[in-house]
Amino acid sequence: MSSENTVSINGQPHALPDDPRVSLLDMLRHHLGLTGTKKGCDHGQCGACTVLVNGVRINSCLTLAVMHDGDEVTTIEGLGTAENPSALQRAFVERDAYQCGYCTPGQICSATAMLDEIAAGWPSDASDSLDGPMEVSTEEIRERMSGNICRCGAYANIVDAIRDVAGEPA
Amino acid sequence: MSAYLKQDEPDNVNRLDHMRQGVLGTDASRIEGLLKVTGTAPYAAEYQLDDCLEGVLVTATISKGEVTAIDADSVLSMPGVVAVIDDPSLTARAAQGTAGEAPAQPAREVGYFGQPIALVVAESFEQARDASKHLKVSYRADDDVAFDPEAVEAEPQDGATSQGDLAHAMKEAPFSVDVTYTTEGHSSAAMEPHAAIAQWDGDTLTVYASLQMLNYNISELADSLGLDEDKLRLVSRYVGGGFGSKLGVSEETVAASVAAMELGRPVRVAMLRQQVLQCIMRRSETRQRFRLAAGEDGKLTGFGHEARVSNLPGESFAEPVLQSSHFLYAGENRELSMEVARIHRMTAGSVRAPGEAVGMPALECAMDVLAEKCGLDPVELRLRNIPDRHPANGTPFSSHKLAECLKQGAEAFGWDSGPRSPRHTREGEWWVGTGMASAARVHNVGEAKARVTLKADGTALVETDMTDIGTGTYTILAQTVGEMLGLPVAKVLVELGDTHHPRGPGSGGSWGAASICSAAYLACLALRETLAKRADVAEEKLELKDGAVVGGASLIDLLDGRDLAEEGHYEPGDIADDFTASGFGAFFARVRVNRFTGETRVEHMTGAFGFGRVLNTKTARSQCLGGMTWSIGAALTEAMLFDPVDGHLANCDLAEYHVPVNRDVPDLDVVFVEERDGAASPIQAKGIGELGMCGGAGAIANAIYNACGARVFEFPMTPDKVLAAMPD
Numbered sequence: 048m049s050s051e052n053t054v055s056i057n058g059q060p061h062a063l064p065d066d067p068r069v070s071l072l073d074m075l076r077h078h079l080g081l082t083g084t085k086k087g088c089d090h091g092q093c094g095a096c097t098v099l100v101n102g103v104r105i106n107s108c109l110t111l112a113v114m115h116d117g118d119e120v121t122t123i124e125g126l127g128t129a130e131n132p133s134a135l136q137r138a139f140v141e142r143d144a145y146q147c148g149y150c151t152p153g154q155i156c157s158a159t160a161m162l163d164e165i166a167a168g169w170p171s172d173a174s175d176s177l178d179g180p181m182e183v184s185t186e187e188i189r190e191r192m193s194g195n196i197c198r199c200g201a202y203a204n205i206v207d208a209i210r211d212v213a214g215e216p217a
Numbered sequence: 218m219s220a221y222l223k224q225d226e227p228d229n230v231n232r233l234d235h236m237r238q239g240v241l242g243t244d245a246s247r248i249e250g251l252l253k254v255t256g257t258a259p260y261a262a263e264y265q266l267d268d269c270l271e272g273v274l275v276t277a278t279i280s281k282g283e284v285t286a287i288d289a290d291s292v293l294s295m296p297g298v299v300a301v302i303d304d305p306s307l308t309a310r311a312a313q314g315t316a317g318e319a320p321a322q323p324a325r326e327v328g329y330f331g332q333p334i335a336l337v338v339a340e341s342f343e344q345a346r347d348a349s350k351h352l353k354v355s356y357r358a359d360d361d362v363a364f365d366p367e368a369v370e371a372e373p374q375d376g377a378t379s380q381g382d383l384a385h386a387m388k389e390a391p392f393s394v395d396v397t398y399t400t401e402g403h404s405s406a407a408m409e410p411h412a413a414i415a416q417w418d419g420d421t422l423t424v425y426a427s428l429q430m431l432n433y434n435i436s437e438l439a440d441s442l443g444l445d446e447d448k449l450r451l452v453s454r455y456v457g458g459g460f461g462s463k464l465g466v467s468e469e470t471v472a473a474s475v476a477a478m479e480l481g482r483p484v485r486v487a488m489l490r491q492q493v494l495q496c497i498m499r500r501s502e503t504r505q506r507f508r509l510a511a512g513e514d515g516k517l518t519g520f521g522h523e524a525r526v527s528n529l530p531g532e533s534f535a536e537p538v539l540q541s542s543h544f545l546y547a548g549e550n551r552e553l554s555m556e557v558a559r560i561h562r563m564t565a566g567s568v569r570a571p572g573e574a575v576g577m578p579a580l581e582c583a584m585d586v587l588a589e590k591c592g593l594d595p596v597e598l599r600l601r602n603i604p605d606r607h608p609a610n611g612t613p614f615s616s617h618k619l620a621e622c623l624k625q626g627a628e629a630f631g632w633d634s635g636p637r638s639p640r641h642t643r644e645g646e647w648w649v650g651t652g653m654a655s656a657a658r659v660h661n662v663g664e665a666k667a668r669v670t671l672k673a674d675g676t677a678l679v680e681t682d683m684t685d686i687g688t689g690t691y692t693i694l695a696q697t698v699g700e701m702l703g704l705p706v707a708k709v710l711v712e713l714g715d716t717h718h719p720r721g722p723g724s725g726g727s728w729g730a731a732s733i734c735s736a737a738y739l740a741c742l743a744l745r746e747t748l749a750k751r752a753d754v755a756e757e758k759l760e761l762k763d764g765a766v767v768g769g770a771s772l773i774d775l776l777d778g779r780d781l782a783e784e785g786h787y788e789p790g791d792i793a794d795d796f797t798a799s800g801f802g803a804f805f806a807r808v809r810v811n812r813f814t815g816e817t818r819v820e821h822m823t824g825a826f827g828f829g830r831v832l833n834t835k836t837a838r839s840q841c842l843g844g845m846t847w848s849i850g851a852a853l854t855e856a857m858l859f860d861p862v863d864g865h866l867a868n869c870d871l872a873e874y875h876v877p878v879n880r881d882v883p884d885l886d887v888v889f890v891e892e893r894d895g896a897a898s899p900i901q902a903k904g905i906g907e908l909g910m911c912g913g914a915g916a917i918a919n920a921i922y923n924a925c926g927a928r929v930f931e932f933p934m935t936p937d938k939v940l941a942a943m944p945d
């Protein structure tokens with residue numbers, strides 16, 4: 048892999064790793080010290096490693112870093128800081144939408160992209176129809192957030208936090 | 218006022234109710250919250266150390282026997298590989314909670330499939346992982362190994378109760394129930410895999426690890442390594458969930474330590490998800506027989522609960538299934554006994570609410586069967602059977618809110634106390650029904666120390682090696698200290714999870730909050746003594762609010778440029794024996810069951826809980842929500858499945874071991890029942906980390922019956938079992 052190949056992480060270009068086995072998740076955590084993205088399973092089963100690639104949420108453990116030449120990756124560190132948190136980050140604190148906090152960056156990245164998916168009219172299993180405007184209903188949120196496991200069991204509060212940011216459904 | 222208290226007497230003075238700051242018991246948000254939501258709170262594997270090596274554990278592919286050879290050369294020539302560690306100090310299992318000594322060693326002696334046996338260390342994780350798969354290991358495997366808990370003789374456990382004549386009571390009773398339930402094993406499945414980074418400077422070992430009880434873990438690790446405790450520092454500032462799985466020092470922490478000391482470089486070892494499930498604790502499966510005898514009025518005359526659990530040979534832990542059955546319900550004729558089958562599945566140990574998590578749901582199902590036989594509302598049956606004292610040993614209850622929980626929970630849920638029969642409501646393909654259960658979880662406190670320093674600038678610092686595993690320890694300590702010293706939460710800094718600080722109680726058995734906040738409370742009382750002298754008032758009269766004596770001098774003035782520190786030290790004394798102390802509660806659930814597939818969906822759940830003083834309504838509610846969510850998993854999906862041929866855990870990841878996901882969890886209501894329990898702790902608080910799952914699965918099971926008429930006697934109640942039990 049030549050060093051011209053780069054991926055943009057939170058707006059900063061980074062050379063892709065030499066070892067093609069490095070997952071995007073491990074590149075973030077081990078090579079760049081961006082440990083906000085968590086490893087819960089390394090197998091696409093928990094959602095703790097969710098990041099946005101070109102605005103779309105993915106499990107960063109399920110993709111190799113070298114596949115992201117030229118991509119724009121946003122991690123939890125890119126969504127907000129303790130001094131300037133995003134609306135979802137603030138809502139998670141207010142609603143106690145976490146306990147141990149380990150699934151939390153993944154939940155927040157996932158929710159950020161999920162709200163865009165609803166706005167774009169992507170249907171889910173909870174949707175009444177395959178096209179047409181989608182509501183940010185509780186059932187839609189539950190369905191669309193079911194790829195992010197929270198073993199602490201903060202789901203009820205996670206839904207409340209997301210609804211606070213999305214506004215009540217029509 | 219001494220900052221040390223061995224509590225022999227209840228404390229019903231409730232000093233905290235008379236402080237002025239008004240911050241304890243509020244819904245203050247977590248003080249570390251912004252670090253968690255921005256991904257900047259460091260968990261064990263996330264410390265950035267220069268020159269850090271990566272280790273991956275190698276696990277056994279036999280169930281019992283011995284490693285005869287490890288061929289390090291088979292991997293040492295692979296790129297980046299630095300070492301293969303198979304030192305005799307490597308541990309074969311995690312330590313049981315509060316063991317305080319090394320777990321089983323050496324790792325070469327294999328007791329279960331998937332046991333760690335060696336560590337491969339390389340420059341990168343990818344290299345270490347690859348090499349770990351290529352390491353050649355030779356074994357001598359034993360034959361005739363027992364894996365099935367039902368196929369071996371079981372050893373009786375101490376602590377059985379036999380009182381009166383239960384068999385006779387069963388024969389005489391107008392209503393009796395004799396039913397047997399089974400529950401499958403559970404995994405804690407905390408989201409953060411067990412991980413450690415160890416750093417050795419030639420004299421002292423610093424280990425960043427994911428552990429619940431540093432006060433015990435330091436001895437466990439020191440003993441494992443043959444190192445003096447004062448040459449060891451453990452750091453666990455953030456723990457990504459524990460639920461019992463991080464009570465004792467586990468294999469990766471010892472392995473990282475051994476490797477760091479041997480190689481002279483920092484070493485990080487994170488368990489793979491499959492390893493977490495296969496080599497950390499399982500909750501034992503259980504078989505439980507209940508014999509309940511009741512009179513015409515539904516009052517119990519006989520109570521029998523006999524349970525069988527399993528563990529590896531030599532392990533002292535036995536899932537304490539009967540723990541709350543000993544005192545929850547009356548009945549003068551009693552038989553309670555346990556036995557342990559010795560088998561070679563992975564180690565059985567503590568998983569959230571050991572004992573009650575499986576004992577209470579089964580008991581509450583048996584009570585539902587009895588209520589139906591007696592023709593009584595199940596809430597009423599429970600109300601009639603609340604004993605005045607511990608029914609076997611006669612000790613008084615420290616405080617007892619079961620009746621209030623039943624009543625307030627029923628009201629909040631809208632429980633219909635009229636006659637009940639299954640299949641009263643159908644909506645399309647779905648039968649809809651309701652069920653309820655009592656909750657109980659024994660209360661414990663432990664020895665705890667915390668140092669509180671009032672800084673000259675008028676802020677406070679709290680230091681202890683106590684951990685916050687998501688329970689809210691950071692915040693409730695800030696609130697307790699803020700309340701006592703008249704400071705807003707923002708002025709209290711809390712430092713946890715470092716063995717350089719005074720020893721806390723550790724997080725486990727729901728005892729952390731009451732124990733550590735009692736230690737902080739005692740430190741604050743001593744600080745108040747000094748402040749009161751300086752302000753020239755009696756301590757009892759000292760009113761502190763917003764950094765000043767009310768109507769008087771500021772703390773900064775009283776401190777006069779110097780810090781003031783006290784170490785609080787709390788220890789339970791006679792209260793532990795003089796009273797039966799427990800949190801109580803009640804669960805109400807509405808479910809729908811698909812008449813064609815047997816699938817159950819929980820539609821609504823209400824939990825009402827009495828656990829003494831509520832330190833923070835927001836984080837306490839979260840603990841209850843978490844417990845109720847676990848109840849849904851225990852009722853419907855969670856089961857560790859073991860291969861009958863070699864005893865290995867077959868469903869060892871999060872795709873196969875099914876914990877509840879967002880869409881499985883409906884609206885959950887939590888009701889706090891007002892209580893102060895002076896015999897529970899000097900701050901009148903009890904634990905809440907586990908109560909929320911101690912019976913909840915029973916409420917769901919009873920609702921399944923009420924919905925569709927299927928009495929299922931096996932947890933979890935998966936669609937196949939519900940369908941098989943559903944009447945035509």
Ligand code: FES
Binds near residue numbers: 085087091097106109
């Ligand atoms: S770590 Fe990627 S989905 Fe679990």
Ligand code: FES
Binds near residue numbers: 145198
């Ligand atoms: S907050 Fe602990 S796993 Fe979600």
